[in-house]
Amino acid sequence: xxxxxxxxxxxxxxxxxxxxxxxxxxxxxxxxxxxxxxxxxxxxxxxxxxxxxxxxxxxxxxxxxxxxxxxxxxxxxxxxxxxxxxxxxxxxxxxxxxxxxxxxxxxxxxxxxxxxxxxxxxxxxxxxxxxxxxxxxxxxxxxxxxxxxxxxxxxxxxxxxxxxxxxxxxxxxxxxxxxxxxxxxxxxxxxxxxxxxxxxxxxxxxxxxxxxxxxxxxxxxxxxxxxxxxxxxxxxxxxxxxxxxxxxxxxxxxxxxxxxxxxxxxxxxxxxxxxxxxxxxxxxxxxxxxxxxxxxxxxxxxxxxxxxxxxxxxxxxxxxxxxxxxxxxxxxxxxxxxxxxxxxxxxxxxxxxxxxxxxxxxxxxxxxxxxxxxxxxxxxxxxxxxxxxxxxxxxxxxxxxxxxxxxxxxxxxxxxxxxxxxxxxxxxxxxxxxxxxxxxxxxxxxxxxxxxxx
Amino acid sequence: xxxxxxxxxxxxxxxxxxxxxxxxxxxxxxxxxxxxxxxxxxxxxxxxxxxxxxxxxxxxxxxxxxxxxxxxxxxxxxxxxxxxxxxxxxxxxxxxxxxxxxxxxxxxxxxxxxxxxxxxxxxxxxxxxxxxxxxxxxxxxxxxxxxxxxxxxxxxxxxxxxxxxxxxxxxxxxxxxxxxxxxxxxxxxxxxxxxxxxxxxxxxxxxxxxxxxxxxxxxxxxxxxxxxxxxxxxxxxxxxxxxxxxxxxxxxxxxxxxxxxxxxxxxxxxxxxxxxxxxxxxxxxxxxxxxxxxxxxxxxxxxxxxxxxxxxxxxxxxxxxxxxxxxxxxxxxxxxxxxxxxxxxxxxxxxxxxxxxxxxxxxxxxxxxxxxxxxxxxxxxxxxxxxxxxxxxxxxxxxxxxxxxxxxxxxxxxxxxxxxxxxxxxxxxxxxxxxxxxxxxxxxxxxxxxxxxxxxxxxxxxxxxxxxxxxxxxxxxxxxxxx
Numbered sequence: 001x002x003x004x005x006x007x008x009x010x011x012x013x014x015x016x017x018x019x020x021x022x023x024x025x026x027x028x029x030x031x032x033x034x035x036x037x038x039x040x041x042x043x044x045x046x047x048x049x050x051x052x053x054x055x056x057x058x059x060x061x062x063x064x065x066x067x068x069x070x071x072x073x074x075x076x077x078x079x080x081x082x083x084x085x086x087x088x089x090x091x092x093x094x095x096x097x098x099x100x101x102x103x104x105x106x107x108x109x110x111x112x113x114x115x116x117x118x119x120x121x122x123x124x125x126x127x128x129x130x131x132x133x134x135x136x137x138x139x140x141x142x143x144x145x146x147x148x149x150x151x152x153x154x155x156x157x158x159x160x161x162x163x164x165x166x167x168x169x170x171x172x173x174x175x176x177x178x179x180x181x182x183x184x185x186x187x188x189x190x191x192x193x194x195x196x197x198x199x200x201x202x203x204x205x206x207x208x209x210x211x212x213x214x215x216x217x218x219x220x221x222x223x224x225x226x227x228x229x230x231x232x233x234x235x236x237x238x239x240x241x242x243x244x245x246x247x248x249x250x251x252x253x254x255x256x257x258x259x260x261x262x263x264x265x266x267x268x269x270x271x272x273x274x275x276x277x278x279x280x281x282x283x284x285x286x287x288x289x290x291x292x293x294x295x296x297x298x299x300x301x302x303x304x305x306x307x308x309x310x311x312x313x314x315x316x317x318x319x320x321x322x323x324x325x326x327x328x329x330x331x332x333x334x335x336x337x338x339x340x341x342x343x344x345x346x347x348x349x350x351x352x353x354x355x356x357x358x359x360x361x362x363x364x365x366x367x368x369x370x371x372x373x374x375x376x377x378x379x380x381x382x383x384x385x386x387x388x389x390x391x392x393x394x395x396x397x398x399x400x401x402x403x404x405x406x407x408x409x410x411x412x413x414x415x416x417x418x419x420x421x422x423x424x425x426x427x428x429x430x431x432x433x434x435x436x437x438x439x440x441x442x443x444x445x446x447x448x449x450x451x452x453x454x
Numbered sequence: 455x456x457x458x459x460x461x462x463x464x465x466x467x468x469x470x471x472x473x474x475x476x477x478x479x480x481x482x483x484x485x486x487x488x489x490x491x492x493x494x495x496x497x498x499x500x501x502x503x504x505x506x507x508x509x510x511x512x513x514x515x516x517x518x519x520x521x522x523x524x525x526x527x528x529x530x531x532x533x534x535x536x537x538x539x540x541x542x543x544x545x546x547x548x549x550x551x552x553x554x555x556x557x558x559x560x561x562x563x564x565x566x567x568x569x570x571x572x573x574x575x576x577x578x579x580x581x582x583x584x585x586x587x588x589x590x591x592x593x594x595x596x597x598x599x600x601x602x603x604x605x606x607x608x609x610x611x612x613x614x615x616x617x618x619x620x621x622x623x624x625x626x627x628x629x630x631x632x633x634x635x636x637x638x639x640x641x642x643x644x645x646x647x648x649x650x651x652x653x654x655x656x657x658x659x660x661x662x663x664x665x666x667x668x669x670x671x672x673x674x675x676x677x678x679x680x681x682x683x684x685x686x687x688x689x690x691x692x693x694x695x696x697x698x699x700x701x702x703x704x705x706x707x708x709x710x711x712x713x714x715x716x717x718x719x720x721x722x723x724x725x726x727x728x729x730x731x732x733x734x735x736x737x738x739x740x741x742x743x744x745x746x747x748x749x750x751x752x753x754x755x756x757x758x759x760x761x762x763x764x765x766x767x768x769x770x771x772x773x774x775x776x777x778x779x780x781x782x783x784x785x786x787x788x789x790x791x792x793x794x795x796x797x798x799x800x801x802x803x804x805x806x807x808x809x810x811x812x813x814x815x816x817x818x819x820x821x822x823x824x825x826x827x828x829x830x831x832x833x834x835x836x837x838x839x840x841x842x843x844x845x846x847x848x849x850x851x852x853x854x855x856x857x858x859x860x861x862x863x864x865x866x867x868x869x870x871x872x873x874x875x876x877x878x879x880x881x882x883x884x885x886x887x888x889x890x891x892x893x894x895x896x897x898x899x900x901x902x903x904x905x906x907x908x909x910x911x912x913x914x915x916x917x918x919x920x921x922x923x924x925x926x927x928x929x930x931x932x933x934x935x936x937x
Binding site for chain 2: 001002003006010013014015024026028029030033034038042045046048051052054055056058059060061062063065069071073077081087089090091095096097099102103104105108109112114116118122124126131132142163168171172176177178220222223224247249250251265272273277278280287297299300302303304307308314315316319320321323324326329330333335342346347348349352353356358359361401402405410432
């Protein structure tokens with residue numbers, strides 16, 4: 001019996017102790033009319049060897065192309081040690097560290113993670129993770145509504161240049177609580193939200209402003225001005241950032257007088273692309289509003305003999321204590337992904353992370369230069385971008401991507417369906433894993449594809 | 455010692471950072487970073503050794519019996535993990551072209567179908583990233599259903615006092631008021647109390663069955679009738695699905711929507727607090743509201759269903775498609791177990807729980823529901839021992855750690871005083887259960903002869919009991935550089 005250790009003798013002895021005739025008798029409190037004998041459409045079980053064969057066949061259908069897609073998930077080099085260690089059974093098969101004395105490994109690691117991510121973001125405190133970047137934004141919005149006592153409106157302004165899936169996720173999660181998310185349009189030539197766009201809200205009660213950097217198009221906005229605008233209008237500032245980029249870009253804690261909440265997607269820190277998850281969302285904030293934070297938080301304290309130890313703290317915010325009055329319903333978070341990210345940050349260090357960011361920046365800029373050499377391919381926006389860039393092609397994007405796919409290239413992400421005003425818009429990204437040869441190959445194939453399609 | 459305290463300026467695992475070509479960084483000064491972040495400065499070996507040593511301070515399923523009630527800490531098969539970590543799966547970008555994604559999509563589609571069959575529901579969406587997000591999705595669908603029918607006066611969700619804390623918290627996130635219903639003395643919901651509670655304000659009820667009390671609510675059909683007649687819907691919290699896999703289906707009990715905990719019933723690793731995965735299944739009437747994306751099959755190929763295909767969907771709950779790697783693991787686990795294996799999971803989980811329950815009762819422990827059979831878990835209450843010996847459930851839990859067993863869930867459900875919620879799961883051998891019984895008896899003896907040994911436990915772990923009050927009062931949440 002797969003994974004079940006019982007011998008016939010065990011079963012006989014155990015049933016005798018219980019005083020039952022059969023295992024089936026143990027279910028006799030379930031009303032007979034509800035009982036079923038079998039399940040439909042469940043195949044017979046497989047041995048490990050047959051399962052290997054089945055899954056190898058499935059995996060072979062997911063052909064790996066040369067990937068130039070970013071759009072919220074980024075292909076980075078992951079040091080071998082990251083998952084060798086994170087995959088240890090002691091990390092992987094433990095659960096939420098309710099018994100602190102038996103969980104010091106996970107707890108200390110999370111305390112170290114909180115230190116690393118808070119410092120990277122230039123913030124005072126961090127929680128121990130949320131599900132992913134998009135749901136972290138939803139939680140950041142809910143947190144801002146609780147934390148901003150000066151505002152009664154529950155109106156949140158979000159830069160229209162944010163990842164459209166983040167906007168959808170935040171809306172889906174917060175709308176039932178009477179919160180309205182209003183989109184501030186971006187400038188169609190610069191690809192970023194200008195502070196002038198906020199003029200319409202000059203005399204309104206706004207609870208928080210959401211500022212992405214870099215934004216969905218890879219463009220860098222004037223985040224200092226936007227943060228200052230938020231604070232001048234008694235709104236909290238929420239930053240949504242990429243953790244790799246923050247190694248080179250100004251950390252949100254230093255935008256103007258410092259944002260109040262920072263969130264984002266932790267995937268770039270050692271988490272494989274793996275079809276979109278499990279990743280983890282990070283959430284940092286000013287210490288003054290830490291009691292409004294959702295999720296697990298680890299604190300350092302001492303034991304009965306004065307030895308340093310780590311424990312879940314501020315649990316009075318959480319659902320298992322506060323139930324309907326909790327700051328969030330979150331219970332299980334993304335602990336293992338955070339374990340990997342902590343090891344990743346430790347192996348890279350700040351200097352290493354800066355080099356990764358620098359290489360991504362350089363590769364994407366080189367790629368943009370190569371691609372805009374192709375007839376009819378131009379940059380959609382003027383201005384500064386980081387490790388992603390939006391191109392305008394002279395023809396239909398889907399047809400081009402199809403053609404590239406045949407050549408083994410995943411040539412970027414078609415943005416036009418989300419932003420109809422941006423015609424034939426292709427978002428491309430080249431991280432540090434791409435070689436000069438890869439970039440040139442992509443440029444050649446794109447030129448070919450455009451000829452075929454146009 | 456923290457990794458930061460082992461750091462030396464300039465040290466790094468040089469191999470892991472790319473060589474960088476000398477390019478101009480054309481970014482305005484005011485948008486550039488000028489300060490350093492406090493990340494470790496350590497060699498590769500130092501990092502590997504530090505985190506390996508930390509891992510050794512953890513209890514885990516791989517190293518200890520872990521009878522944490524309501525969490526289903528069963529063996530997480532290594533074979534499953536290894537297959538889910540195949541490079542083709544890990545390297546698949548979530549927005550990769552469909553043509554290059556048919557392998558993953560087929561797994562997700564087949565899992566949707568299997569979960570629908572297991573639960574007796576019409577359709578499943580895999581996207582919620584944990585049980586609590588599944589609850590949110592479920593209640594949001596209940597709300598969308600009522601709103602769609604212009605039935606807008608329904609503003610209450612009923613939740614039993616024994617429910618997981620996530621239930622009321624999820625209902626509130628969906629904009630509902632929570633009304634708590636007390637549990638009857640037999641562990642079932644009292645039907646008269648329920649009848650008095652429902653009305654035109656009732657949006658629905660959230661239930662776990664078997665409940666967190668470790669018993670199956672035999673009145674469930676009657677509960678469903680009362681709720682449905684009042685115009686409400688029934689939500690099933692799938693935390694305890696392992697107890698009934700292949701024996702009874704939430705859909706047949708009358709539930710309209712449920713979530714699964716793949717990290718419980720389907721053996722995906724708990725990861726020190728996640729990732730989990732909380733797919734939702736619904737009956738026909740809630741189908742239009744399922745969260746997107748989902749996978750559909752058309753002419754032998756698979757594609758994503760998005761909001762365009764499902765205009766009434768409650769929408770998207772994550773940037774991509776949920777915890778895809780966990781979905782993959784659950785799929786592989788289901789294929790290994792197969793039909794017979796699923797039946798056996800529930801059967802042996804229940805056998806182990808009832809064996810432990812009987813033996814502990816014979817040894818003098820008080821059961822919360824002595825007249826009832828255990829489901830896959832059961833409750834021991836130490837109220838008597840707390841009163842007569844001054845030894846609490848917390849003390850016993852801590853002393854268990856000394857004997858190399860992870861503590862059961864303590865002080866939950868809240869309505870049973872000094873309780874231990876014990877869930878052995880089907881993958882534990884009889885010898886391991888016997889060892890647990892032996893040490894429980896031993897701890898009871900210690901409580902009588904040398905109570906201080908128990909009340910000051912643990913004694914054998916890296917640290918003793920922690921000062922939680924200090925942790926909350928003098929918040930120390932990050933290491934201070936230069937400390």
